[in-house]
Amino acid sequence: MSRDTLLLVEKCAHCFSWYDIESGERLRSLKLPEFPHEFVTDRDERYAYVGHYGVETSGHVGPGGHSILQIDIRSAQLVRSIDLFPFNRLHGLQIDARDRLYALSEEKATLLVLPRPDVDTAPARAVPSGGIKSHLFALTRDGSTAFCMNLLSHTVTKVRPWEPLFQPVACHPGQKPEGYSLSADEQTLYVSNRWSNTLAAIDTGTMTVRLSAPSREDVTRIYRARDGRLFTSNYGDRSLSVVDPVTLQETGYLKLGARAIALSFHPAKPLAFISLDDDRIAVLDIDALRIVRFIATQSEPDVSKVVLL
Numbered sequence: 001m002s003r004d005t006l007l008l009v010e011k012c013a014h015c016f017s018w019y020d021i022e023s024g025e026r027l028r029s030l031k032l033p034e035f036p037h038e039f040v041t042d043r044d045e046r047y048a049y050v051g052h053y054g055v056e057t058s059g060h061v062g063p064g065g066h067s068i069l070q071i072d073i074r075s076a077q078l079v080r081s082i083d084l085f086p087f088n089r090l091h092g093l094q095i096d097a098r099d100r101l102y103a104l105s106e107e108k109a110t111l112l113v114l115p116r117p118d119v120d121t122a123p124a125r126a127v128p129s130g131g132i133k134s135h136l137f138a139l140t141r142d143g144s145t146a147f148c149m150n151l152l153s154h155t156v157t158k159v160r161p162w163e164p165l166f167q168p169v170a171c172h173p174g175q176k177p178e179g180y181s182l183s184a185d186e187q188t189l190y191v192s193n194r195w196s197n198t199l200a201a202i203d204t205g206t207m208t209v210r211l212s213a214p215s216r217e218d219v220t221r222i223y224r225a226r227d228g229r230l231f232t233s234n235y236g237d238r239s240l241s242v243v244d245p246v247t248l249q250e251t252g253y254l255k256l257g258a259r260a261i262a263l264s265f266h267p268a269k270p271l272a273f274i275s276l277d278d279d280r281i282a283v284l285d286i287d288a289l290r291i292v293r294f295i296a297t298q299s300e301p302d303v304s305k306v307v308l309l
Contacts, residue, residue: 002308002309003020003021003022003308003309004020004021004022004266004306004307004308005018005019005020005021005027005306005307005308005309006018006019006020006021006273006281006295006304006305006306007039007041007048007073007304007305007306007307008275008281008297008301008302008303008304009036009037009038009039009050009301009302009303009304010029010297010298010299010300010301010302011035011036011037011056011299011300011301011302012035012056012299012300013029013298013299013300014031014032014033014034014035014036015029015030015031015032015036015298016029016030016032016036016039016048016050016069016071017029017030017297017298018076018309019281019295019297021273021283021295021306024293024294024295024296026297026298028076029298030071030076030077030078032050032052032069032078033052033054033065033067033069033081034054035052035053035054035055035056035064035065036050036051036052036053036069037050037051037052037053037091037302037303038050038051038053038091038092038093038136038302038303039051039093039303039305040093040094040095040101041073041095041305041307042095042099042117042118043095043097043099045073045307045308046072046073046074047070047071047072047073047079047117047118048070048071048073049068049069049070049071049093049095049101049117050068050069050071050093051065051068051069051090051091051092051093051103052064052065052066052067052068052069052081052090053065053089053090053091053106054066054088054089054090055089058091058106058133058135058151063088063089063107064088064089064090064106064107065088065089065090066083066084066085066086066087066088066089066090066105067081067082067083067084067085067090068081068082068084068090068093068101068103068114068117069081069082070082070117070118073307073309074309082114082117082120082121082122083121084103084105084112084122084123086108087103087105087107087108087110087112087123087126088105088106088107088108089105089106089107090103090104090105090106091104091106091135091136092104092106092134092135092136092137092148092149094137094138094139094146095117096139096140096141096142096143097141097142097143098142098143099116099117100113100114100115100116100117100143101113101114101117101120102114102137102139102143102146102161103123104129104134104135104136104137104148105134106133106134106135109128109129109130109131109132109133109134109150110126110127110128110129110134111126111127111128111129111134111137111146111148111159111161112125112126113125113126113161113162125161125162125164127159127160127161127164127166128159128168129148129150129157129159129168130148130150130155130157130159130167130168130169130170131148131150131152131153131155131156131157131168131170132150132151132152132153133150133151133152133153134148134149134150134151134157135149135150135151135178136148136149136178136179136180137149137180138180138181138182138189140182140186141186143161143162144160144161144162145158145159145160145204146158146159146160146161147159147180147182147189147202147204148168149177149178149179149180149191150177151176151177151178153170154172154174154175154176154177155170155171155172155177156170156171156172156173156177156180156189156191156202156207157169157170157171158170158204158207169207170207171202171207171208171209173191173193173198173200173202173209173212174191174193174195174196174198174200174212175193175194175195175196176193176194176195176196177191177192177193177194177200178192178193178194178220178221179191179192179219179220179221179222179232179233180192180222181222181223181224181230182204182224183224183228183245184224184228186204187203187204187205188201188202188203188204188210188245189201189202189204190202190222190224190230190245190248191222192215192219192220192221192222192232193215193219194218194219194220194235197214197215197216197217197218197219198212198213198214198215198219199212199213199214199215199219199222199232199243199248200212200248201245201248211247211248212248213247213248213249215232215234215241216232216234216236216237216239216241216250217234217235217236217237218234218235218236218237219232219233219234219235219241220232220233220234220235220260221233221260221262221263222243223263223264223265223272224245225265225272225286226265228245229242229243229244229245229251229286230242230243230244230245231243231263231272231286233259233260233261233262233263233274234260235259235260238255238256238257238258238259238260239253239254239255239256239260240253240254240256240260240263240274240284241253241254242289252289254284254289254290254291256274256276256282257278258276258277258278258280259276259277260274260275260276260277261275261276261277261300261301261302262274262275262301262302262303262304263275264303264304264305264306265286265306266306267306270285270286270287271283271284271285271286271292272284272286273295273304273306275297275301275302275303275304276301277300279296279297279298279299279300279301280294280295280296280297280301281294281295281297281301281304282294283295
């Protein structure tokens with residue numbers, strides 16, 4: 001019988017795990033190289049691709065990792081490790097509507113493309129991010145445009161990975177832009193600026209800041225629910241905010257008691273899964289803005305996704 005399963009990177013346990021959402025039971029774990037971070041799945045949810053960042057956080061020094069780990073979701077097996085050396089500290093990952101995989105090397109500030117990640121052994125193309133310490137990025141559904149969050153140059157840059165002559169276009173939305181979310185029509189990019197404690201709405205066509213508003217302390221990530229509401233994780237405030245996408249004003253607030261590392265939405269139910277730094281997943285009713293239960297995890301739960309297995 002099929003059941004909702006939460007796929008989860010457990011960063012400091014150095015593994016990829018499968019959890020039964022209803023019972024909270026950890027079904028299995030796959031050991032990975034130290035400090036895996038972001039992951040994506042293909043459209044058929046056959047494979048998960050995990051970036052080997054190789055250090056604990058963006059504030060930790062070291063060369064980090066230089067591989068993407070391909071995992072068979074149903075068999076829970078590591079299919080292979082795709083070595084992308086010399087591109088290291090691989091963090092941001094995205095996959096487009098044609099299952100082409102994009103990976104961002106923070107150290108080399110380069111966006112890499114693997115058109116057939118299930119069989120490719122190396123990137124087919126690479127473009128500079130146009131920033132420094134490029135940590136995460138947003139991607140349009142067709143893969144034509146990416147928006148890189150550059151922690152050290154304090155910029156957001158627009159790049160076109162399939163246009164070799166395109167020059168990155170930069171804007172400065174605030175200090176240390178890190179979190180991001182594209183609007184449904186892809187005309188607006190929402191960005192969280194950790195050091196400025198602000199949210200910004202960027203016009204993706206002109207790369208100008210359309211609106212900026214104060215946030216809670218150390219706002220790290222932004223996520224868009226199906227109804228358009230924005231959810232922000234406030235690391236310093238140990239809380240979650242609901243934000244109106246038009247005004248960027250807070251419309252809901254939930255104190256968490258621990259720092260939210262990442263969040264994912266259930267594809268059909270009004271639920272979100274919040275990874276907390278006290279080694280738990282909070283299951284959130286996003287309509288009532290109420291935590292309905294917790295799932296105990298291994299060390300440092302990070303990015304998650306719900307799949308039906």
